[in-house]
Amino acid sequence: MSSIVARLIPAWLRKYQLSALPTDLVAGIVVGVLVIPQSLGYAVLAGLPPVYGLYAAIVPVLVYAWLGSSNVQAVGPVAITAIMTASGLLPYAEQGTEQYALMASLLALMVGALLWIAGRLKLGWIMQFISRGVSAGFVSGAAVLIFVSQLKYLTDIPVTGNSLIGYLSTMQRYASQLHPLTLAIGVTAFALLVANRYASEWIWQTWLSSSYAKWAERLFPLILLGIAIVLSMALHWSTYGVATIGRIPQGLPSFTLPHISDLQEALKLLPTAGLMSLIVFVSSSSVASTYARLRGESFDANRELTGLGLANLSGGLFQSFAVAGGFSRTAINADSGAKTPLASLVTVLVMIAALIAFSNVLAPLPYALLAQLSWPLSSADRYCDVEICMAA
Numbered sequence: 001m002s003s004i005v006a007r008l009i010p011a012w013l014r015k016y017q018l019s020a021l022p023t024d025l026v027a028g029i030v031v032g033v034l035v036i037p038q039s040l041g042y043a044v045l046a047g048l049p050p051v052y053g054l055y056a057a058i059v060p061v062l063v064y065a066w067l068g069s070s071n072v073q074a075v076g077p078v079a080i081t082a083i084m085t086a087s088g089l090l091p092y093a094e095q096g097t098e099q100y101a102l103m104a105s106l107l108a109l110m111v112g113a114l115l116w117i118a119g120r121l122k123l124g125w126i127m128q129f130i131s132r133g134v135s136a137g138f139v140s141g142a143a144v145l146i147f148v149s150q151l152k153y154l155t156d157i158p159v160t161g162n163s164l165i166g167y168l169s170t171m172q173r174y175a176s177q178l179h180p181l182t183l184a185i186g187v188t189a190f191a192l193l194v195a196n197r198y199a200s201e202w203i204w205q206t207w208l209s210s211s212y213a214k215w216a217e218r219l220f221p222l223i224l225l226g227i228a229i230v231l232s233m234a235l236h237w238s239t240y241g242v243a244t245i246g247r248i249p250q251g252l253p254s255f256t257l258p259h260i261s262d263l264q265e266a267l268k269l270l271p272t273a274g275l276m277s278l279i280v281f282v283s284s285s286s287v288a289s290t291y292a293r294l295r296g297e298s299f300d301a302n303r304e305l306t307g308l309g310l311a312n313l314s315g316g317l318f319q320s321f322a323v324a325g326g327f328s329r330t331a332i333n334a335d336s337g338a339k340t341p342l343a344s345l346v347t348v349l350v351m352i353a354a355l356i357a358f359s360n361v362l363a364p365l366p367y368a369l370l371a372q373l374s375w376p377l378s379s380a381d382r383y384c385d386v387e388i389c390m391a392a
Helices: 004-009 016-044 051-055 060-065 079-089 098-120 124-129 132-149 151-155 164-173 180-198 202-205 210-237 265-266 270-294 301-316 329-336 342-358 367-373 388-391
Strands: none
Touching: 016 051, 016 079, 016 210, 016 329, 016 342, 016 367, 051 329, 051 342, 060 342, 079 098, 079 270, 098 124, 098 270, 098 301, 132 164, 151 164, 164 270, 180 210, 180 367, 202 210, 210 367, 265 270, 270 301, 270 329, 301 367, 329 342
């Protein structure tokens, strides 16, 4: 019995040193607070209600912290899996509907199953044959598609499609539906995020030291979110036609078994699930292996496959969409002093607190701002290791 219990408890927890507790607590709180707006934005990018971004940062994070290969990698909703979810489900369900949410969870289950099977078959060696240029090119192309797909929230024009040409053509067709106030809010938010991303060195360092300036840049999206909520409430933007996220359901994600009426449609999702599995593994392993090398730790690619697989499998049963290791959130986690996966468990507690205590506070948040927070301009990836950024 004792041997079974020992196997269930991860090695990092059995050997945990209390000296790491203060930094793990700080890192977990910092990451949790900073990625709340980003998680909401990624859910919108995936075509789901914003609350699903918080759901995706709870159960999968818990499972990966217990079973994953990296001590500091922070998993959760990321831009690439969000846009692939939206593109893959577009032919089968309308975004925002219950059926769409169930299919997003089903896709996460399929991704998790494929990753878990690959881990059991010890296919971790496949990462050696994926060149950095190929993965970087794919992610760069997805970044353009992400930007264009979010124009519907920036302009209130019903932009649809699963390609760049499709998005642009529908935008031209419905250009007369442009909402000026929504556009003004979105453009202002975009300009501020651009300034924060590319001119922060002289903007923040005019008043702050370099270390404080770095944290001011990272906190800026959260500050901007708070300002937007206050302005939306004070100026009653919703009465002028500005779309806001509205009431977010309180409480934790519930156990939901994804289902689909037609098995053939589920099988049609297999190519998308296969490609997503590969991207999730390559991107997450790039981050995890680099940090393992920098910290003098071992990295097991097959264990990474298993951890990511079980994280997505469990998330798919608790209203999550596909997750992966995040470049920016991992950089923040490590830079904040995280020593072990306990930091990720603390991040989960922050997400739970946001769902239980602060869900109504987010209701006035305009979609025009939320869309900008899913774009890399709001991330902290400029501080990540050079090799990790190259892998992105």
